Amino acid sequence: MASIHDVAKEAGVSVATVSKVLNDYPDVSDKTRKKVNIAIELLKYQPNVVARGLVKRRSWTVGVLLTVPFTNPFVSELLEGIKTALENSGYDLVRLSTRFDDPTYSFIKHCRSRNVDGVVVFGEGRDNKSIQELVTAEIPTMFIDTDLFGKRAGYITTDNANAIAMSVKHLHELGHRKIAYISGTLGPAVANLRLDGYREGLRVCDIPYSTVYLEVCDYSFDGGSKAARRLLALKDQPTGIVCASDMSAFGAIHEIEKHGLRVPEDVSVVGFDNTYYAEVFKPGLTTINQNIHSIGIKSIEYLILMIENPAYTPPVITEPSNLVIRQTTAPANNG
Amino acid sequence: MASIHDVAKEAGVSVATVSKVLNDYPDVSDKTRKKVNIAIELLKYQPNVVARGLVKRRSWTVGVLLTVPFTNPFVSELLEGIKTALENSGYDLVRLSTRFDDPTYSFIKHCRSRNVDGVVVFGEGRDNKSIQELVTAEIPTMFIDTDLFGKRAGYITTDNANAIAMSVKHLHELGHRKIAYISGTLGPAVANLRLDGYREGLRVCDIPYSTVYLEVCDYSFDGGSKAARRLLALKDQPTGIVCASDMSAFGAIHEIEKHGLRVPEDVSVVGFDNTYYAEVFKPGLTTINQNIHSIGIKSIEYLILMIENPAYTPPVITEPSNLVIRQTTAPANNG
DNA sequence: CTGAAAGCGCTTACAG
DNA sequence: CTGAAAGCGCTTACAG
Numbered sequence: 001m002a003s004i005h006d007v008a009k010e011a012g013v014s015v016a017t018v019s020k021v022l023n024d025y026p027d028v029s030d031k032t033r034k035k036v037n038i039a040i041e042l043l044k045y046q047p048n049v050v051a052r053g054l055v056k057r058r059s060w061t062v063g064v065l066l067t068v069p070f071t072n073p074f075v076s077e078l079l080e081g082i083k084t085a086l087e088n089s090g091y092d093l094v095r096l097s098t099r100f101d102d103p104t105y106s107f108i109k110h111c112r113s114r115n116v117d118g119v120v121v122f123g124e125g126r127d128n129k130s131i132q133e134l135v136t137a138e139i140p141t142m143f144i145d146t147d148l149f150g151k152r153a154g155y156i157t158t159d160n161a162n163a164i165a166m167s168v169k170h171l172h173e174l175g176h177r178k179i180a181y182i183s184g185t186l187g188p189a190v191a192n193l194r195l196d197g198y199r200e201g202l203r204v205c206d207i208p209y210s211t212v213y214l215e216v217c218d219y220s221f222d223g224g225s226k227a228a229r230r231l232l233a234l235k236d237q238p239t240g241i242v243c244a245s246d247m248s249a250f251g252a253i254h255e256i257e258k259h260g261l262r263v264p265e266d267v268s269v270v271g272f273d274n275t276y277y278a279e280v281f282k283p284g285l286t287t288i289n290q291n292i293h294s295i296g297i298k299s300i301e302y303l304i305l306m307i308e309n310p311a312y313t314p315p316v317i318t319e320p321s322n323l324v325i326r327q328t329t330a331p332a333n334n335g
Numbered sequence: 336m337a338s339i340h341d342v343a344k345e346a347g348v349s350v351a352t353v354s355k356v357l358n359d360y361p362d363v364s365d366k367t368r369k370k371v372n373i374a375i376e377l378l379k380y381q382p383n384v385v386a387r388g389l390v391k392r393r394s395w396t397v398g399v400l401l402t403v404p405f406t407n408p409f410v411s412e413l414l415e416g417i418k419t420a421l422e423n424s425g426y427d428l429v430r431l432s433t434r435f436d437d438p439t440y441s442f443i444k445h446c447r448s449r450n451v452d453g454v455v456v457f458g459e460g461r462d463n464k465s466i467q468e469l470v471t472a473e474i475p476t477m478f479i480d481t482d483l484f485g486k487r488a489g490y491i492t493t494d495n496a497n498a499i500a501m502s503v504k505h506l507h508e509l510g511h512r513k514i515a516y517i518s519g520t521l522g523p524a525v526a527n528l529r530l531d532g533y534r535e536g537l538r539v540c541d542i543p544y545s546t547v548y549l550e551v552c553d554y555s556f557d558g559g560s561k562a563a564r565r566l567l568a569l570k571d572q573p574t575g576i577v578c579a580s581d582m583s584a585f586g587a588i589h590e591i592e593k594h595g596l597r598v599p600e601d602v603s604v605v606g607f608d609n610t611y612y613a614e615v616f617k618p619g620l621t622t623i624n625q626n627i628h629s630i631g632i633k634s635i636e637y638l639i640l641m642i643e644n645p646a647y648t649p650p651v652i653t654e655p656s657n658l659v660i661r662q663t664t665a666p667a668n669n670g
Numbered sequence: 671c672t673g674a675a676a677g678c679g680c681t682t683a684c685a686g
Numbered sequence: 687c688t689g690a691a692a693g694c695g696c697t698t699a700c701a702g
Contacts, residue, residue, distance in 0.1 A: 046445075046447060046448045047448065048448055049448045049449055050388060054385055059385065061429075070414040070418065071412055071611060076410075077405070077406055086432045087432050087434065088432075090432075092432050094428065094430075095418070095427060095428040096427055097423075097427050098422075099423065112336055112381060113384045114384055114427065115385045247615075250616070254616075254617055276406060280582075280585070281616070282589055
């Protein structure tokens, strides 16, 4: 690999001059600039970002803290958005190999050691100590779905509450009055906000809230299936079920059909996420579409703004969502 | 951030000595070692990998060339394996933001500029020029599913041919004789090998090969669906269909049911991939399980071996697969 | 056993 | 407009 010294020698100038050409300094004569560029071309020279980073105390690298499995469809789409935003930014993505099981491991030290310019965090609870340190250390950070922010840390999430309220209203408009909710595990902001949305939706529709129609599971197919089983066992079965994920909705549908009922004729079901399969499988799942791709893109765009402008105020963003109506919701069967 | 100089000053020794402690050199007295370690502790010092990398011409970083969408389920699982293997290796993963649309872009230069120690490639055709350069440049590389290898480049893939042959034999054992194959787009090694496997399977089962029963699509739900429609339009409908992906199998099943036929009573269907949904959805899909996770792990393990031992001969690996029998295959309806 | 010095590949005041 | 020198945070012969 040719270094800046090789280029300097080839062009017959100093390395300082080569550096100036590389960095588009104006105080270089056209003649010299040309000589240098020819040498660069000739030697197929490419500046070493690592060396440059050492002196600039930058790395043109964005770290990602992601312990959630890559197989999680939300993660996949998020990464797709992140990738898109990164593509022409000059930054590369580094997945930090974290070791939270090792008590001596420090995520911040890791970031500093790698010189990452900023970090995107998804799927860590706000109780994760490393995460807290991140905001006090004032390393540029974008939190996705983790309700944390600070002087150098922004927060972006979906309008969870509003989304679920929309689903409830949709069922209400179809004549449903017995509307159940299969929540995800409560605790994380995302789950709590969605539950709020369920209650708010009912309130707006003048339907009393009852915990009888509230089930909690882990967002999975099996979880949704079991939750639906319990709901169907009620003497007063719900006619509509709102779910906190597409997977739990798929599980619920499976269970409903196992009980000899039909979706949507007997029971309507609404999902959450609008994953690929919601569209592809039949019947198409009525569900909330989160702009995950957009969340991924924005998290990077804002992160880069923060990185490149120390005075930039980190954003707190609630990304809108929308209800995609397909074939799993229909007018209520009986009043 | 404390630097090695701060530690040296704090401990009252030279930076050279601190460096020796850091790198476990034996020629340091216990007393000095202790002083240094205390200073490190005190200052919460963490060596800067980037600076170290500059002198060692290493980065403890593995680059990944991945232009296939993250939403591709194969990619997700692959990354999960890669992540697992990386977790305690001391290496971090860098996704290089490639720009193949830019004619001046060079993937190798990018790798060199970032100082990555090795790279994992998935989803690029062997005709990609950047890829070819990679093997001639002798940068440690593991190719996944791309049939390329060299002095410093290994290749790992699933036993594609054998896998499809297994599916054919499975159907044959169930009494099927009219066995169709819905292939993925031909050209890439993976698709070609699977087609070879179909023909080999038929041969072993003494069933004549006919292009009438061969359909080609793009691995998608829609593609599988359309391919199945054409097969069902034949006067001599197949009773068993082998597919090159789970998604095309799902599409085929959907089409079969739309024709008023039942799976598996009327037509048996076999998928390929054993994605999450193959297990979760009902009826469970009989399919080929690829050890994608294992492929991800091995690609990293071998890559690191290659990186850390210049004499290591890059491996060419065919990872075994296995048939997972669920509910979409059954004895043939009629002889 | 310890440390001064050179060097990895860059950038940036600063002097000329 | 150009270049010598110092420095980013490390490592590694080498001398003592």
